[in-house]
Amino acid sequence: MQVSQALDVMEAILRAAEHPDIVEVTRYGADVQPGGQSPAGIKVRHQSGTAAMLWVGVPPRDATAVPLPTGPLPPKQRAARLLVLAQQLLDVARPEAFTAWELCRQPGVEVPVAAAVRITAGDGSVIYLRGTAASGDTEPETDPYPDYQIPQGVHQWHRLNAQPAEPASV
Numbered sequence: 001m002q003v004s005q006a007l008d009v010m011e012a013i014l015r016a017a018e019h020p021d022i023v024e025v026t027r028y029g030a031d032v033q034p035g036g037q038s039p040a041g042i043k044v045r046h047q048s049g050t051a052a053m054l055w056v057g058v059p060p061r062d063a064t065a066v067p068l069p070t071g072p073l074p075p076k077q078r079a080a081r082l083l084v085l086a087q088q089l090l091d092v093a094r095p096e097a098f099t100a101w102e103l104c105r106q107p108g109v110e111v112p113v114a115a116a117v118r119i120t121a122g123d124g125s126v127i128y129l130r131g132t133a134a135s136g137d138t139e140p141e142t143d144p145y146p147d148y149q150i151p152q153g154v155h156q157w158h159r160l161n162a163q164p165a166e167p168a169s170v
Helices: 003-016 078-093
Strands: 022-028 041-046 051-057 098-105 116-121 126-134
Touching: 003 022, 003 041, 003 051, 003 078, 003 116, 003 126, 051 078, 078 098, 078 116, 078 126
Parallel strands: none
Antiparallel strands: 022 041, 041 051, 051 126, 098 116, 116 126
């Protein structure tokens, strides 16, 4: 799977999430493969003006899967919050293009929950979406939207975005 295809899916799912704290979802970067000077990614801007990014990195061999946290994360942990939201959205949307996804840690990267979401595509390729944030002192101490629920549009995303079947040859 090409990097741009994986990012297309993630961008669509983030938009379908209609999270009230997310005011903008944009793409950035020019690289078509991980490991270049201009990593491709998705930038999410929040009500507070801060941003969190999911960007394509080289999948490290020593990354280990970690479970979803049991409770909500504070807004100051923007990167971790975006990774957790991405995992939750993937769990609900279940895009056909992906066969598996999991939060991961990697040695040398100190993070509160996970460093990335590792996605396995239908063709066996692995897309490693690292999470980073550009936060400031404007973050609220507690989640301003604790009652957010993943909307029906994400629940139906899999069905609505399934690839059409090829017509049978006669």
